[in-house]
Structure formats: structure tokens, C-alpha cells
Amino acid sequence: MFSDAETSAAVELQKLLTHLRMNEWLQEDLFHFRWFFLIGVFVFSTLVWCKLVDKSRLPEITLHAGLTAIITLILDEMGEEMTLWEYPADIFPIFPPLSAVDLASLPMIYSLIYQKYPTWKSFFQATLMMATIFCFILEPLLVWSGFYELLKWRYYYGFPIYITMAIFIRWLVIKIYALAEKAKASPDFKEKK
Numbered sequence: 001m002f003s004d005a006e007t008s009a010a011v012e013l014q015k016l017l018t019h020l021r022m023n024e025w026l027q028e029d030l031f032h033f034r035w036f037f038l039i040g041v042f043v044f045s046t047l048v049w050c051k052l053v054d055k056s057r058l059p060e061i062t063l064h065a066g067l068t069a070i071i072t073l074i075l076d077e078m079g080e081e082m083t084l085w086e087y088p089a090d091i092f093p094i095f096p097p098l099s100a101v102d103l104a105s106l107p108m109i110y111s112l113i114y115q116k117y118p119t120w121k122s123f124f125q126a127t128l129m130m131a132t133i134f135c136f137i138l139e140p141l142l143v144w145s146g147f148y149e150l151l152k153w154r155y156y157y158g159f160p161i162y163i164t165m166a167i168f169i170r171w172l173v174i175k176i177y178a179l180a181e182k183a184k185a186s187p188d189f190k191e192k193k
Helices: 004-029 033-052 055-081 099-116 120-144 155-185
Strands: none
Touching: 033 099, 055 099, 055 155, 099 120, 099 155, 120 155
16 A cells, blocks of 8 residues: 555656646647647548448447547557657647547547448458558558657557457447347337337
């Protein structure tokens, strides 16, 4: 257990870190090119998704996108906390890193692949293609352009993570919807009007 002094020191360090991040963000990120670019990526991804999403399956596809966003935010926060990588530019100074990608691009791309490829085989092939493009084209471009900095990480480390995450989320959404259909088929189910 931590003593009161250790807890107090940790809180003070957190306050100092937050203050430093806020100052850095105000001076180096806010209203600079990279900040506008991240806002643009967020808006563009959201608009494209709204245009392409199958409205008849909106709850299902939105669940998929939401689960992807949650998992992506958790993994990114863990990676940054463990100093595996760093995001030099953020939309928000106190929000998880690279939120344009975590909250829009990745969830939208993952959910559109889920929507477009209904069989496990076609889904897996599309996921392999997506993971390849992300790891070996987009991530190097993000590093080159200063949006992403590798500390103790290599591009290829993410390859199995992109694939495993896609498979897990697809499986989970299918399972959730199967349980809902089973519940609706139950004699005890009463539709609310």
C-alpha cells in the first residue's frame, strides 16, 4: 500500500504533468497545422462514415464502432503510459492521444469493413489488408510527418494487434446480436409499444 506521503507526491506529480501538457498544447499544438489536420481527419472520417454506413444496420455498426473506439483508446493510453510511443500533437491536451484516429478513423474503418465483409473469410482478408496498410504505410507516414513517435515500439508489433482486435470485436458484436435475437424469440419476450 502507498503511504499518504507517497499518494500526495503522486498527486503533485500528476498536477505538474497536467500543467506541463496544457502549456505545451497551448503553445505548440492549438491552432497549428497539425492540430487543424487532426480536426480535419476527425471531421472527414465522420462524414465519410455517415455517408457509407448501412442505415438499416445502424445500431449494430455503431456498436462495432463504439467498441473499436473504446479498445483503441485503452490500448493507445496504455502504450503512451508505458512510453512505447508518443503523440507529439493532440486535439485535446487532457484527452487520450491522437483522438482523431482513435475516435473517428479507426472505428469508422473497422466498422465499415465489418459492414462490407459478411463472411469470416472475406472479413479476415480485408482485415489483413487493413493491418498491412496501417502498420507499413500509414504509421510510417505518421512518424515521418511528426504525428507519431516510436519510443520502444516497432511498426510490425501492431500487426497482430490490429488483426486480433478486429476479430474479437466482430465476434463480440455477432455474439451480442445473437443473444438479442435469442431473447426476442423467447416466449417470455414482450415487445414494448
